[in-house]
Amino acid sequence: MTQLVDGLRRADATSRPALGRCIAVPAAEFAADYWGRSALLTRAAELAGGFEDLLSLDDVDELVSRRGLRTPFLRVAKDGQVIDPKRWTGGGGAGAEVSDQVQDDALTGLFADGASLVLQGLHRTWPPIVEFAAALAAELGHPVQANAYITPPQSRGFDPHYDVHDVFVLQLSGEKRWRIHRPVLEHPLRSQPWTDRKADVAAQAQGEPFLDTVLRPGDVLYLPRGWLHAAEALGDVSAHLTIGIHTVTRYALVEALTGLAARSPQLRTSLPLGVDVADPEQLREDLAATLEALAAAVRDVPAEDVAARLRRQVWPQTRPAPVSPIRQAAASRSVAADTVVRLRPALHARLAPGDGEVTLLLRGRQLTLPAATRAALEDLLSGEPRSVGRLPGLEPDEAVVLVGRLLREAVVVPA
Numbered sequence: 001m002t003q004l005v006d007g008l009r010r011a012d013a014t015s016r017p018a019l020g021r022c023i024a025v026p027a028a029e030f031a032a033d034y035w036g037r038s039a040l041l042t043r044a045a046e047l048a049g050g051f052e053d054l055l056s057l058d059d060v061d062e063l064v065s066r067r068g069l070r071t072p073f074l075r076v077a078k079d080g081q082v083i084d085p086k087r088w089t090g091g092g093g094a095g096a097e098v099s100d101q102v103q104d105d106a107l108t109g110l111f112a113d114g115a116s117l118v119l120q121g122l123h124r125t126w127p128p129i130v131e132f133a134a135a136l137a138a139e140l141g142h143p144v145q146a147n148a149y150i151t152p153p154q155s156r157g158f159d160p161h162y163d164v165h166d167v168f169v170l171q172l173s174g175e176k177r178w179r180i181h182r183p184v185l186e187h188p189l190r191s192q193p194w195t196d197r198k199a200d201v202a203a204q205a206q207g208e209p210f211l212d213t214v215l216r217p218g219d220v221l222y223l224p225r226g227w228l229h230a231a232e233a234l235g236d237v238s239a240h241l242t243i244g245i246h247t248v249t250r251y252a253l254v255e256a257l258t259g260l261a262a263r264s265p266q267l268r269t270s271l272p273l274g275v276d277v278a279d280p281e282q283l284r285e286d287l288a289a290t291l292e293a294l295a296a297a298v299r300d301v302p303a304e305d306v307a308a309r310l311r312r313q314v315w316p317q318t319r320p321a322p323v324s325p326i327r328q329a330a331a332s333r334s335v336a337a338d339t340v341v342r343l344r345p346a347l348h349a350r351l352a353p354g355d356g357e358v359t360l361l362l363r364g365r366q367l368t369l370p371a372a373t374r375a376a377l378e379d380l381l382s383g384e385p386r387s388v389g390r391l392p393g394l395e396p397d398e399a400v401v402l403v404g405r406l407l408r409e410a411v412v413v414p415a
Helices: 002-010 027-033 057-066 104-112 127-140 194-205 250-263 280-299 303-317 325-333 371-380 396-408
Strands: 040-042 074-078 116-119 144-151 166-181 211-215 220-223 228-245 340-343 358-362 365-369 412-414
Touching (some): 340 396, 371 396
Antiparallel strands (some): 340 412
């Protein structure tokens, strides 16, 4: 809860925090009462504005007709069934050696016949959503994805189901009726999809819903992972944006701990020669010894080691704000004492503890820098714009060299 509130405080004061666009309750209340616990419906009138800036129906037309979109960035479904991409994709034409580009004419016929369009990975393909998703991920501390669902009038896309990630549903246009039911499995992991429990899901969906409501433009629905849902367009074309939150769970801590337990020689010991692993009696003695060794191995694991393992797993799932390579390279060559820079938005970065040379940890890589740069780096990691010549602990010419390198490495950007 504290991290969520701190994330909002760190958000750029000149714009609305991303989470603040999705909920009307205070962040602390959301964290305590709803996050991972219960559905939350927020009406447009309770929020500061709609979502026209993120995605419109005209934007959808542009994406599927003029942006060279390919699978899997689009899915098409009707009556709960996914339509074979071969029916709506084809060659890219002269000079484009691809065979799976979206064919807008085929898509037109399918949509007119009642098929729904699912634009996937919009946090990678559509600039306004790229920025929004990156900001939301930074505030929540969990990776996010963004898909849009465009449904013809009086149509439904998918059968009742649950997701293995939390979602915010942002209604973009039209109206859609949502039926929400409580979970059949609390807090499902990614390895526990709804398709493994089809009968239970279908039975639960026949009961009294937790929520039966119509979303209109600007409304937002939050659903924790595992909550059943199904939606149906009403009246006209309906479009909504689903922000999927890939929550980092306590089970991820378990996985990290068991991975670190490989340091233990006792746990690397082979089972007896000729063992029948299907026989519980033959396993009983080794299982007891293994549990004892596992408890000893993980009892004193430093939190720093677990954090390092999770960093390598989680950080690559979130991309920082885009940079313009040509402009960025030019900026790195023209740094002066009066140049103003700031940390690249939504960039995961932290300084490793220790004396001597400074190690800057980044997504999938690290930079080694002189010890004298630590104070300047700490200042830059605050995220606030900084004048190069005023970075602490360095002479102006030293700061110019440092910032030039950080610009080339896309750690900072011109403010």
